[in-house]
Amino acid sequence: QSTFPVTTYEFPLEVxxxxxxxxxxxxxxKADALSISELGTLNSEAVKIFALANWK
Structure with missing residues (x-):
């Protein structure tokens, strides 16, 4: 728990x-209320919106 988060900058189980x-x-x-499977479902729509907005 002490080495891994420092090298990867990922949130540790115990800060x-x-x-x-x-x-x-x-x-x-703070856990996200949105399911990870829903993120995948919405990905193609998000990519289209980013393209329309010229977001890079």
Whole structure:
């Protein structure tokens, strides 16, 4: 828990297990209410919207 998050900048399971000021500054983890499977379903529509907006 202490090494992996510092090298990958991924949120650790337990924030207090890291010495990284950056990771500690993120505070407590807040789970997203949106299902990961729904993100995949909406991906093609999102890509079209990004293209229309000239987003890069």
């Amino acid at each position: 207090s297990s890291t010495d990284s000021p950056l990771l500690k500054s993120w505070g407590k983890f």
